[in-house]
Amino acid sequence: MKYQHYILTIFAFLLSINIYAQSGVSVSPPRTYFNLNTGESDRKKILVTNISDVNTLELAVSFNDWKYDEQGTNVVSDPNTLPTSCADWITVLSGNTFTLLPKESKEIEILMKVPEKINQEDVHTAMMYLSQTNPISGKNKSGENIKISVRTGVKIYQRLNTTRNINVEFTNFVYDQSNNHLVLNIQNDGNVWSEGTIKSEMINQEDGKTVKLPDVVFYSLPKDKRIVNIELPKNLEKGSFIATSTLSLGDNDNIKIAELNFSNEKK
Numbered sequence: 001m002k003y004q005h006y007i008l009t010i011f012a013f014l015l016s017i018n019i020y021a022q023s024g025v026s027v028s029p030p031r032t033y034f035n036l037n038t039g040e041s042d043r044k045k046i047l048v049t050n051i052s053d054v055n056t057l058e059l060a061v062s063f064n065d066w067k068y069d070e071q072g073t074n075v076v077s078d079p080n081t082l083p084t085s086c087a088d089w090i091t092v093l094s095g096n097t098f099t100l101l102p103k104e105s106k107e108i109e110i111l112m113k114v115p116e117k118i119n120q121e122d123v124h125t126a127m128m129y130l131s132q133t134n135p136i137s138g139k140n141k142s143g144e145n146i147k148i149s150v151r152t153g154v155k156i157y158q159r160l161n162t163t164r165n166i167n168v169e170f171t172n173f174v175y176d177q178s179n180n181h182l183v184l185n186i187q188n189d190g191n192v193w194s195e196g197t198i199k200s201e202m203i204n205q206e207d208g209k210t211v212k213l214p215d216v217v218f219y220s221l222p223k224d225k226r227i228v229n230i231e232l233p234k235n236l237e238k239g240s241f242i243a244t245s246t247l248s249l250g251d252n253d254n255i256k257i258a259e260l261n262f263s264n265e266k267k
Helices: 002-021
Strands: 025-028 031-035 041-050 057-068 074-077 090-092 097-100 105-113 123-132 136-139 145-148 151-159 168-176 181-188 194-204 210-220 225-231 239-248 255-264
Touching: 025 123, 025 151, 031 041, 041 097, 097 105, 105 151, 168 239, 168 255, 181 194, 181 210, 181 239, 181 255, 194 225, 210 225
Parallel strands: 031 151
Antiparallel strands: 025 041, 041 105, 057 074, 057 097, 057 123, 090 105, 123 151, 136 145, 168 181, 181 225, 194 210, 194 239, 239 255
């Protein structure tokens, strides 16, 4: 009986995966950039694909504001509530609703028109959501009837067509022994969105052993302040260490390095 129970459980799990896999939408590119001055306009195309083999998707386009919090998590809010909002500047030229047959792709064209008068923010942003309006019947892992709908977002950025100033700085680097983390504080003092990878390693000063630490992908907007936690090895041995973190912003001339000497007093 136990053997049969296990088979049924696995089958139900696979069936659940299959139900979820029947519905989905992909977008390309996931981020769209506009370099526009006041009073200017431009158009961009976004490819939307229904990845389902069987289900037709009815989709609606909407816009929200968004920003990063100090941990780098997206925080979404109502449109036109943030000073960095450009949600009101965007029009979907083909209309805000459309249908995709199974495996069908469609290009939607968006128009951004920057007003003659805008605030002094270096970058303006919006989140364009594509939301399914015809939920599909299915079952969850417990066998309960549910409605499945999908939603995906495209981040939209606008900045003035001026000289780019990439300036991301480390402002602090400390050892958090209680959580077994290194903590980097970073600030974007430039006028552009910046992204890159933080690579870290540490050296045990007693035996010279080098340990590579997990990479962290970094995204930021102008004026952002970021707290980055870098995990240390579990059961870190007692001793003195030198940690080095390098932030590469995709350009050999834009590399920042922070170094920290710390001691672990616990075993």
